[in-house]
Amino acid sequence: MADIAVVTDSTSDIGTELARKFGITVIPLSIVYGGMVYKDGVDLTPSDFYPMLEQAGNEELPTSSQPSPQEFFDVYKPLVDSGKEVLSFHISKGLSSTVDVARMVASELAPERVHVVDTQSISFGIAGQAIEAARLAMAGFSAQEILERVSRLKDQAEVLFSLDTLYYLQRGGRIGKVSSVVGTLLKIKPIVRVEEGIYVPLAKVRSMKQAISGMVEFLESKFKRRAVSIAVGHGQGLEYAQSLRELARDKLNVKGNPYFFEVGPVIGVHTGPGTVGIYARPIEY
Numbered sequence: 394m395a396d397i398a399v400v401t402d403s404t405s406d407i408g409t410e411l412a413r414k415f416g417i418t419v420i421p422l423s424i425v426y427g428g429m430v431y432k433d434g435v436d437l438t439p440s441d442f443y444p445m446l447e448q449a450g451n452e453e454l455p456t457s458s459q460p461s462p463q464e465f466f467d468v469y470k471p472l473v474d475s476g477k478e479v480l481s482f483h484i485s486k487g488l489s490s491t492v493d494v495a496r497m498v499a500s501e502l503a504p505e506r507v508h509v510v511d512t513q514s515i516s517f518g519i520a521g522q523a524i525e526a527a528r529l530a531m532a533g534f535s536a537q538e539i540l541e542r543v544s545r546l547k548d549q550a551e552v553l554f555s556l557d558t559l560y561y562l563q564r565g566g567r568i569g570k571v572s573s574v575v576g577t578l579l580k581i582k583p584i585v586r587v588e589e590g591i592y593v594p595l596a597k598v599r600s601m602k603q604a605i606s607g608m609v610e611f612l613e614s615k616f617k618r619r620a621v622s623i624a625v626g627h628g629q630g631l632e633y634a635q636s637l638r639e640l641a642r643d644k645l646n647v648k649g650n651p652y653f654f655e656v657g658p659v660i661g662v663h664t665g666p667g668t669v670g671i672y673a674r675p676i677e678y
Contacts, residue, residue: 397530397539398472400481402460402491403433405519406626406657415527420468422491422659426455433457433659442658443629443666446561454564457659459491465498469507478536479507482523482543485590486511508540513590516660517624517652517672518552550674551612552587553595555604557630557667559583562592584608601630601669605637612673613644620648620676628656629666637669648676 401407403421412419421432426445431437437445442455449455472479481499483492492511499507512519522543529539556562582604584596596607612621623641627634638651656668 396477397536398477398479399523399527399530400468400472400479401519401523402483403657404484404489404491404515404659405482405523406516406654406660407520407523408654409434411520411524411652415524415531417523417527418468418472420460420464422460422489423458424455424658424662425458427453430458431658433657437658439628439655439657439661442661446662447666454561455658455662457489457662459489459494462494462498465495466502469498469502473503473506477506480526480530480536480539481507481509482512482519482526483509484515484519485513485587487513487590488515508536510540510543511590512547514547514550514552514587516552516554516656516670517626517654518550518587520654521550521622521624521672521674522547545677546674550672551615552670552672553584553608553611554664554668554670555582555584555601555608556664557582557601558665561665562663584611586611601633601667602636605633605640605669608637608671609640609644612641612671616645616673616675618646620646621673622649622676623647623674624652624654624672626654626656626670626672628661628664628668630669633667633669637671641671641673645673 400418421435424431481495486492495509499509512522525546526539526543581597582601583594584604584607586593586595598604625634625638
């Protein structure tokens, strides 16, 4: 990995431990609330954020903001100057302008050395691509080979989640095609799929327990007995996330220990408390 550096942003929910393990640099997005700006995962952790979100009045919800061009420059420039080729993986363009800012900086700094990828995903859907890139770089693959393999991974992986409420998604303007279920949401839990970088409703059920079953059934139908790697996350939904992890282990051909993560503030500001989700990808090699 000596000649390749992997970068992502904090919406990947990759966590400090995994980022350090794979040598991945994480650029934080920001949360703006009460006249203060907090760096996601630096100044504000999930344990601090969700109580803040629940205590916020309806007229003053926290908002999120992408990194500035200077923040990208400050990460890319030293890497390029040290002779590295940079692979930078970011939240879907359909949900954030982060990737546009990254591409602008890359094009001005070193377009042939900094490769910015729109992951068309969120949360661990981003992390999965960045981790795979880092793993392949450690194995000696070239930047182009890595980008091609990660592109195949992107096409095969799934990110599914369910929400306790669509209130935050609607208020944050990131609702996408899920808006089609807003009018019928009396005590209904939507199952949402991240598809081509936006949120698409997969099903509507009556409880989080049914949502968990529905997510696993969808993955079971897609992957059958194919070996998969999974990660399960939550935003103040620990008990349901544990149930989702155990059901996935029981019904899918899961290899290795499922990674367990918390949904960070920038994703959480749009999904709200009580969110539970799963990332699954086939294992090819």
